[in-house]
Amino acid sequence: MQYVDVASRLLLLTVFVLALASKVSSRRAWSEFVQSIKAMAVIDKARAPAAATATAVAEAGVIVLAAVPLRWAGSASFALAAGLLGCLTVAVVMVVRRGAAVPCRCFGASRTPLSMAHVARNGILIAVALIGLAASLVNGTFDPAIGAIVGVFGAVLGLLMARWDDLVSLLRTT
Template identity: 35%
Template sequence: MEYVLIACRCTLALIFLYSASTKLRGPSAFVAFTASLRRLRLLPERLVAPAAVVVVAAELLVPALLASRMTALPGFLAGAALLTAFTAGIILVLQRGTTASCRCFGASDAPLGWQHVVRNCGLLALAVLGLVSVAAADQNAAPAGVALSVGVALVLAFIAATMDDLVTLFR
């Protein structure tokens, strides 16, 4: 289970770090993210800007917690909580019929869709698998296994981060 734990930690850390970094590339990126939150109409206007700050801070907290095996448990819990909130928000937006672009990973103009729910549920499953793995892992890992786990994490993170492009490509 140690390799599963490593793969889950790395995948989620990469996803949340990448997501936060795309929102912090510059003032215009953060303004665009805040505007996208406003268009979702999930929060009162006065809470949109503070929520944008909280989202980015939380997205930065998750990889910081997942960086250490000792804090992996709260890292997975925080990641799972964020992914649950994001998924619930997306479902609510889709049910309302609101058309808004997904700014999950920066400047995408792709409208929110069920593929975002599927992606988040997959990431949520990784967080739950990570939670289970924390208790079952034995902390004995060979370098080759660690390298393979990190490689798998890179592939999973790439697929999750480019899902909009992949869906468009295969449609």
């Protein structure tokens, strides 16, 4: 199960590094993220800056905890990721149910409106976090070479998850 822990950590670490970087890379990126929260209209617009800050802090927490090679840190990272993703998923569902065409700002500038595809992506990430949490609680042996391989595998899957909109568009029929 240690390999599942490593792959899950690296997948989520990659996803959250890219997500956070897209939000804090510039003042414009941050402003666009805050505006997207306002456009979602799931909280009072005056609270959007606080919600954006809370999201960024939680994403940073996942990153830091996932990077610490201790079992408790991995468990905490997985729990924080699952909680954050759960909150974000509820917000996306609310937007989709209203039929609002709000762009997904999860990984930077995007014109793709939030949809059930984003709910599916978040569901997959929540499952990864919960499976990783379970794996982090189990003792076992660990071979660093195999750990490196599964870590790279997890990171590559994380990159694919960050490009979810592109993957979905490839599968859509016109």
